[in-house]
Amino acid sequence: MRFGIHTLDEFDLAGKTVLCRVDINQPVDQKTGTLKSINRIQACVPTVRELSDGGAKVVLLAHQGSDIEYKNFYTTAPHAKVLTDLLGRDVRFLDDVTGPAAREAIRSLQNGEILLLDNVRFCAEEQTLFEMKLNLTHEQQAKTQVVTKLAPLADLYVCDAFAAAHRDQPSLCGFEQVLPSAMGRLFEQEFCVISGVMESPARPCVFVLGGAKISDAFLMMETVLKSSAADLVLTGGLVAQILLLAKGEQVGSGSLDFIRKSNYESFIESSRPLLAQYGDRIILPVDVAFLDESDRRAEAEIGAVPADICVMDIGSKTAADYRERILAAKTVFVNGPLGVFEKPETEHGTRTIWNALAQTKAYTVLGGGDSITATEQYGLVERMGYICTGGGALIRFLTGEELPVVRALRHAAQAFPADHPKE
């Protein structure tokens, strides 16, 4: 047991049917059906291999894409091929999740065999919109289709999806109510590294906060500033634009439209007390970059930003300043790129910061899909301290709130279900 959660060491796997929830959510090129990155698939390989080597009948459950943004929403068929290559053993794919075909395939598994079911978010109860609207308890999640159809066929539930541990969905939090449950190796490793660094970070400890998915970012900022885990927070991306607006600065109508469209406008008002209290430790850009009418990079200092632009990167002065602060730090947490790094015109800020991360002597921890993609794009994977597969999950973890999946796994460790669920 670790962190009050069962580990794989405690279970005899031979001949057991194990439902293993992984997070292999990757960006997909939907035209060609190929995965643009495979880092999360690589990360779950040790757990899947251990289960299969131990003689378990392995059933993998995973989501692909977001139903909120309706982006990357795709079958998990390509993932099975990648897993087959990485494991060097066959991973069967079935385009079903809870139906008769899936259940029959699970029943017919032999020891050591691996089956990947289709995107669990093809089931309504697994969608984030469903979660947000209905907010089911874990007991209620145990009564959903996914759990009631699959749990009776399994002996053990393993959650290796740290990157989805901030989600409160049946395939993540429902099985723990009815099956013996453990965390997988990746989950254990991510939990261990991040809690370790958070408990006593070497100082100065600097957080770099960028990206465009920022729902939990302000709460997280408040937590790490209040607890003094962070000495400084360097801001980029949407977080910086919202904070600049909260200070009464202009960031261009294009940026404001994007903030409104993303439903983040309320953060402009709600972040003011944060700035009032911790303004000296929250570092905002002094200049920004955008594209001019000819789609060329242009920069402007804060206070002189043209009215109709959309900010797409931090400016060169800001990048140089952040670089120095990262080089002087002893611990750096990074979540999200500083701008639209996918475009050559607007990648300067992200590239500068990533190079500084590679050069600094500080222990660096990076999280989030885009941060990982940027690290791969710049060929710097080996130069980072620890790359966490989670983005949203890492931010929620850093808010200090117990993650729903951690709560469910701890519950399972305390209250072992007496009766095995029946079909």
Ligand code: 3PG
């Ligand atoms: C992620 O990409 O952060 C995880 O896979 C969770 O995805 P979600 O934010 O769509 O729930």
